[in-house]
Amino acid sequence: MKHPALKNKSLGIGLLVFLAVACTHRTEECAPSDFDYPLDSDLAFQDLQTKGSHNSYHLETTDGLIPEWEYSHAPLSTQLATQGIRQLELDLYYQEQLDLLEVLHVPVLDPSSTCETFTDCVLEIATFSKSNPAHHPLMVLLEIKDTNDADQRTLDHIETVLQETMGPDLLVLPKNVQGDHPNLKTAVEEQGWPDLGSLRGKTLFVLHNTGSLREMYTENGTSDRLMFPDAYGDQTHSFAAVHSLNNPFDDFEKIQALVNDNHLVRTRADSNLEEGRDGDNSRFLAALASGAHFISTDFPIPTEGFDYWVQIPDGTPSRCNPISAPALCTSEDIEDPAWMGKCD
Numbered sequence: 001m002k003h004p005a006l007k008n009k010s011l012g013i014g015l016l017v018f019l020a021v022a023c024t025h026r027t028e029e030c031a032p033s034d035f036d037y038p039l040d041s042d043l044a045f046q047d048l049q050t051k052g053s054h055n056s057y058h059l060e061t062t063d064g065l066i067p068e069w070e071y072s073h074a075p076l077s078t079q080l081a082t083q084g085i086r087q088l089e090l091d092l093y094y095q096e097q098l099d100l101l102e103v104l105h106v107p108v109l110d111p112s113s114t115c116e117t118f119t120d121c122v123l124e125i126a127t128f129s130k131s132n133p134a135h136h137p138l139m140v141l142l143e144i145k146d147t148n149d150a151d152q153r154t155l156d157h158i159e160t161v162l163q164e165t166m167g168p169d170l171l172v173l174p175k176n177v178q179g180d181h182p183n184l185k186t187a188v189e190e191q192g193w194p195d196l197g198s199l200r201g202k203t204l205f206v207l208h209n210t211g212s213l214r215e216m217y218t219e220n221g222t223s224d225r226l227m228f229p230d231a232y233g234d235q236t237h238s239f240a241a242v243h244s245l246n247n248p249f250d251d252f253e254k255i256q257a258l259v260n261d262n263h264l265v266r267t268r269a270d271s272n273l274e275e276g277r278d279g280d281n282s283r284f285l286a287a288l289a290s291g292a293h294f295i296s297t298d299f300p301i302p303t304e305g306f307d308y309w310v311q312i313p314d315g316t317p318s319r320c321n322p323i324s325a326p327a328l329c330t331s332e333d334i335e336d337p338a339w340m341g342k343c344d
Contacts, residue, residue, distance in 0.1 A: 035134040035339040039329065040197030045137055045172075045204075046188075046262045047196075047325040048334045049288070050318035051310055052087025052139070052296035053079055054268060057103050057121065059112035068272035069105070071298045075114045076124040080138075083301050084317025086335075087266060087294040089141040089208070090121055094154040101157055118158070122165045125203055129170050133201035134339035136318060137172055139294055141208040141244070141266065142227065155207075155217055162205060162226045172204035174225055174239075183238035184228070192262045196334070204264075206230050206242050233258065246271070248287040259291040259323045266294040269310050273298060279307040288313070291323030 053073055060072045079085035093102045101118035104111045115121040129135065142158065144150045162171065174184060177194060181187035193199075207217055207227045214229050218239050231240035233254055243258055245251040246268045255265050269284035270276055276299050287295045297310040312319050316337055320329035332338075 035336075037134075037197065037200075037333060037336070037339075039333045040200070041195050043196045043325070043329060043333060045193035045196065045199055046259070046264060046293065047321050047329060048136055048318050049291070049293055049295070049312060049321045050086040050136075050315070050334075051084055051300060051312050052089070052266065052294045053083075053085050053300050054089055054270075054296045054298050055091065055105060056085070056088040057090055057113040057115055058105055058110075059114060061110055061112040066110070069110050071273060071276075071303075073114065073300075076121060077128055079300065080125070080128045080135075081132075084312070084315065085300055086136065086318055087139045087141075087296060088125070089143070089296065090118065092118055092142055092144050092154075092158070093146055094144070094150055094157060096149075096153070099157065101154075101161070119161050119165060122161055126166050126170055129201045129203065132340050134335070135201060136196055136335045137199040138203040139206060139242075139264070139266070140203055141206045141230070143208040144213060147209065147211065147213055150213055152216060155213070159226045166203065170202055171226060172199055172202045174228055174241075177241065184241040185235065185238055188241045188262045188264075193264070204228060204242070206244075208244065231263075235261070235263070242266075245292070248283060248290045248292060252286060252290050255290040255292050256323065259293070259321070262324070264294070265290075265292045266296060267292040269295050269297040270299065270308075276303070276306045276308045281308065281310075284310055289322070291321055293321060 056073055056076060058071065058073050060070050062069050064070050073079060076088060090103050091105060093104065095102055103113045103115055103118055103121055115124060144154055178184050178187045205227045207214060208230050210232060218229050228242045229239045231237045231243050233243050233245050234240060242264045244266050245255050248255060248267045255267060258265050267287045269287050275283055299306060299309040302309045314331055316331040316335060318334045319331040320334060
């Protein structure tokens with residue numbers, strides 16, 4: 001049985017049109033900067049559930065020769081403004097000779113991207129946030145590829161771009177989450193994440209790598225960084241606060257346990273286009289029920305040739321987390337389209 005959002009595409013398309021109108025630049029309808037969410041001091045980052053996109057930059061370039069790569073995303077700015085996306089994922093390749101980070105899936109075989117460099121991608125996110133300061137916090141996964149050649153220079157380059165393009169005012173910073181606690185794990189488990197009021201218009205960036213790169217980035221257990229290391233479900237790490245657990249079937253109980261401990265979790269509603277081709281939303285329903293905060297998909301909007309797409313039920317575009325949010329929470333308390341609009 002399909003989820004109601006998948007049974008009636010006309011309803012979903014109507015919501016997309018509504019979101020598009022809400023985010024279109026019209027001076028007379030532009031949301032004022034002094035927006036007021038009544039529960040912003042009561043709700044925290046862990047109280048939401050939202051939709052993300054997998055390989056958010058990706059454009060299909062193989063003409064169907066590799067079936068699992070046969071998908072394309074709109075530009076990041078469009079995903080954020082009209083598709084209800086609040087979590088993004090970027091793959092990074094550091095070009096030492098050019099001192100830049102390219103954004104793409106696989107060199108030569110699958111190279112096309114809606115934003116070719118990391119700076120270009122981050123600039124789109126920053127522009128959206130500056131124009132829509134009422135949005136709830138975003139999350140962006142950054143996966144460094146070619147890790148054999150990646151080193152401290154790669155990490156430094158990422159942080160330089162984040163500092164120069166986003167700046168501290170648009171970033172959710174580990175040191176601010178940790179506060180006076182001995183580490184991030186203790187902070188989120190004992191106190192939880194900061195309230196939504198202090199995080200609106202900001203983005204949390206995640207180092208989506210393990211191994212030597214993560215060890216290098218977390219050396220000496222410091223939280224004086226710009227990114228949160230991905231703990232991948234391991235709560236023994238002192239930096240454990242954000243986790244990727246991609247299979248909501250196999251990881252269902254682990255995801256729920258993490259959510260109950262105030263850790264943020266990202267999972268996937270579909271993989272390799274299999275659910276899209278089968279019209280199977282069972283994995284998406286499991287992701288919703290798990291309480292995972294970020295549910296990533298290759299199908300954020302209806303796509304020609306597929307009887308499948310992902311929409312957060314009753315989301316505006318996000319909703320209250322079914323496990324962690326208090327009973328008084330409504331979707332509009334998480335993010336209200338009435339407060340969204342591009343203000344110059």
